[in-house]
Amino acid sequence: MRPCPACGAGNREDDEFCGNCGSYLGWSSRPPQPPPAAAEPAVPAEPAAGPTGRAPDAPGAGAAPRAAEPPAGPPPAPRPEPPAASARSRGPEPAGPPPVAPPAAAPEPPPQPVRPAPARPEPPAEEDPPVVAVQPAEPIARRPVVRPVAAEETPDGPPCPACGTPNLPERRFCRRCAAPLQTREQPKPLPWWRTVWPLRRRARGGPGRMLRRILLVLVVVGLLFTGFLLLPVGRYLFEDVRDKRGGTAPIGPSRTTASAQAPGHPASAAVDGVTNTYWGAPALDSSLTCAFDKPFRLVGVTVHTGVSKDPREFRRGARPTRADLFITTADGEVRRKAMPLADKPGPQTLRTGISDVVSVRLVLRDASGQGGGRPVALGEVEFHKRT
Secondary structure, three states: OEEOOOOOOEEOOOOOEOOOOOOEOOOOOOOOOOOOOOOOOOOOOOOOOOOOOOOOOOHHHOOOOOOOOOOOOOOOOOOOOOHHHHHHHHOOOOOOOOOOOOOOOOOOOOOOOOOOOOOOOOOOOOOOOOOOOOOOOOOOOOOOOOOOOOOOOOOOOOEOOOOOOEOOOOOOEOOOOOOEOOOOOOOOOOOHHHHOOOOOOOOOOHHHHHHHHHHHHHHHHHHHHHHHHHOHHHHHHHHHHHHHHOOEEEEOOOEEEEOOOOOOOOHHHHHOOOOOOOEEEOOOOOEEEEEEEEEEEEEEEEEEEOOOOOHHHHHHOEEEEEEEEEEEEOOOOEEEEEEEOOOOOOEEEEEEEEEEEEEEEEEEEEEEOOOOOOOEEEEEEEEEEEO
């Protein structure tokens, strides 16, 4: 079992990388391998005995080494026996030519004296190294506790996707090449409509997804708003909001006419900008018509009833209590607005909210304080446009 130097997990002896953290196991401690068996030294052959009948002295036996001897010559030829002895042993020989004597053998050289070998000089003795100061030992971190392995691992799991080495299922890194074994599944390819902007999914997460959702919401809101404006109710609500949030300004008519008027109280007195003069209608159902040069957005109409703002003077004259407004637009459409009026002095406003107005006709429908030939007094009429 090989412990991991980084996390201390146990691994097989033939693993190169840790299965828990993927660290290289080459730096971890290995069990010492038994040294190979030493070969037995060859026994030298025993030298042959010399002429004296004994082996020559070995170099380490204490005897001085001998000088190198010259190589020996050819072995001497055997000496022939005397003819008498041979004849005596072999018996009588047949008559014939006399035997020829062999040539005499060369005399043996005298033995050379043994010279002692020169003594070798002994090597000088090595001197001891000088004593120097020794630094204190560095503290060594405590080695991690090795997790014991209950049973020997059998690499019968799935193979490594990089090198094909089998590994156990619980390993996260390959024991041979340290490649990650638990790889994530690749996402499925997107449909074609998800690859079109702005539905295209980016490689990054959060910001791109949030921006895509915001764009989708804005597009949907824009479509709904556009469709809402195409409807009459939607357009009316949109313009009404603009009227309430925007500013207004008074606008005067270019022409003012009346269907009937009392002497000394013409129709122009109703649009002169002061309330101490008034238009006098001799009877009910009399009308006052105001025309304008350019179409405009009519936000509201303000009416001042009675002959004066003073309450005592106001009660002395006849004053309208109900009227109808007939508003004509540039396209010829006429819209009717009922305007109830309170029987008190002061301005009273009716919000209209009609675009492209070119003329307004006011018809008196009801009044109070009539009698004694007094005309119905309409002090002032004001028109307001959107700015």
